[in-house]
Amino acid sequence: KQEVTQIPAALSVPEGENLVLNCSFTDSAIYNLQWFRQDPGKGLTSLLLIQSSQREQTSGRLNASLDKSSGRSTLYIAASQPGDSATYLCAVRGSQGNLIFGKGTKLSVKP
Amino acid sequence: EAQVTQNPRYLITVTGKKLTVTCSQNMNHEYMSWYRQDPGLGLRQIYYSMNVEVTDKGDVPEGYKVSRKEKRNFPLILESPSPNQTSLYFCASRGFSGANVLTFGAGSRLTVL
Numbered sequence A: 001k002q003e004v005t006q007i008p009a010a011l012s013v014p015e016g017e018n019l020v021l022n023c024s025f026t027d028s029a030i031y032n033l034q035w036f037r038q039d040p041g042k043g044l045t046s047l048l049l050i051q052s053s054q055r056e057q058t059s060g061r062l063n064a065s066l067d068k069s070s071g072r073s074t075l076y077i078a079a080s081q082p083g084d085s086a087t088y089l090c091a092v093r094g095s096q097g098n099l100i101f102g103k104g105t106k107l108s109v110k111p
Numbered sequence B: 001e002a003q004v005t006q007n008p009r010y011l012i013t014v015t016g017k018k019l020t021v022t023c024s025q026n027m028n029h030e031y032m033s034w035y036r037q038d039p040g041l042g043l044r045q046i047y048y049s050m051n052v053e054v055t056d057k058g059d060v061p062e063g064y065k066v067s068r069k070e071k072r073n074f075p076l077i078l079e080s081p082s083p084n085q086t087s088l089y090f091c092a093s094r095g096f097s098g099a100n101v102l103t104f105g106a107g108s109r110l111t112v113l
Helices: none
Strands: A004-007 A010-014 A019-025 A032-038 A044-051 A056-059 A062-067 A072-077 A086-093 A099-101 A105-110 B004-007 B010-013 B019-025 B031-038 B042-051 B054-057 B076-078 B087-094 B108-112
Touching: A004 A086, A010 A019, A019 A032, A019 A086, A019 A105, A032 A062, A032 A072, A044 A056, A044 A062, A044 A072, A072 A086, A086 B042, A099 B042, B004 B087, B010 B019, B019 B031, B019 B087, B019 B108
Parallel strands: A010 A105, B010 B108
Antiparallel strands: A004 A019, A019 A072, A032 A044, A032 A086, A056 A062, A062 A072, A086 A099, A086 A105, B004 B019, B019 B076, B031 B042, B031 B087, B042 B054, B087 B108
16 A cells, blocks of 8 residues: 655754755555645645656756655755745555645745 | 635534535546545545546545536535544545646535534
């Protein structure tokens, strides 16, 4: 059964730092991997989606990488800002179509 | 605007009183899904639907029902709610072509007393 783990569970950094969030999964037979952002009490916003055949995707200050063979993905955030404070979730999609979520990394960027 | 709409956004009810949380999407997506989110447990899938009249259980289907009579709607039904169903519920949808990005609704916070 696919399991998705995100480390660390929480992270606090000063504004301006570059940071990396980690996501690992146990079954490398994935269809794609998606990174989401969730603000407190709100829904999930899709940030980046990486297909299984891709190595990385970029959007603005965000870069997500995927190493399927080792079961890992990273989300890199450049020049962090207080507005980046949120919980970041990764989710992997298996061949059956359902998404398995990690429990998230709660990021706090201090001014 | 392309979106997934859930209603109600907030609901307080009592044990045993049947309720329905509606979900509607305007993107002509084939796939729709319901999740619940609980502290320490993350997001867990309740039911999903690959298309009209096709539904399947997710990881935590007990106590819930769904139906998919139309492509745009995927209601979640709690026939006899219990306090352990107090949670934050999310509906999501995606298409089968293109980027396959999963789009979420804003969430429905349900409290069962």
